[in-house]
Amino acid sequence: MRFRPRYALIALLALTALTLTACGGGKVKRVSEPAASIQQLTVGNDGNWEVELRLRNYSSMPMRFDSVSLAVKVGDETAGTLSATPSLSIGPESADVIKVRLQPASTARIVVADSLAGGRSLFYELEGTISATPEEKKQRSFEVKSRNSLNQAPGLPGVLR
Template sequence: MRFRPTFALITVAALALAACSGGPVKRVSEPAASIQQLTVGNDGNWDVELRLRNYSSMPMRFDAVSLAMKVGDEAAGTLSTQPGVSIGPESADVVKVRLQPSSAARIVVADSLAGGRSLFYELEGTISATPEEKKQRSFDVKSRNSLNQAPGLPGVLR
């Protein structure tokens, strides 16, 4: 059998083209939400800095958020906003949401702040987001986490 350079060159070129043709895989993953900071205002209302996380490999525009919030075992209210922010692939951004919490939730937060204890919270609801060049989708979100008092900042949990 004789070596044929033309055949070898064509084979190498075909393999090189096949390797280049795929490009990056674009996948849409469920986003996540968590509370970055909760500030208790003088009027008793809360300013919540909600961290929205895009785990997709493409940018997504976050159109609407509706998350029921619980602190301890008490329902606090619903974090509802239409942020209209675009978040890059595998990145996060923060949006501010004002919440008038239930009386029971106010007591739980006040107790946590007064005692210097962690505040456990839960978020459950939906996030509507539009992946790049695709149709809007609604994602179910559920998360549990905790916040601690920010040193030197009264009424602030992070």
């Protein structure tokens, strides 16, 4: 039997590829800062707001969202603080929505009423903390700061999306 270097090289490359494939089987678990935004703001008959808060998990593993405390600003006016303890598990790179009631400051009510009456966009800011627990890890507190806008929902009076 004669030694053929070409077949030996092919066998060595195949063995190397199999070894690398076996070693790379584990999924990398990464914890990223979550995000929050207002998905919908509904002004109630009593002037209070029901806020649908969208919580986004950018991590590659599930996270349990334990508490949320976010100061809300509409236009240039402070509205109040959205506080909740959802104890909600959100899968990797996914989002979910929680409802939070808010009794806004009177100046913020005026800004929202003006936006609704004029059919204009409402600019808002959220700033505060989200406490979340990544899968099999300790609870962490994440600083959140975001700016965005809402527009009047067609055919739904008192609703901004």
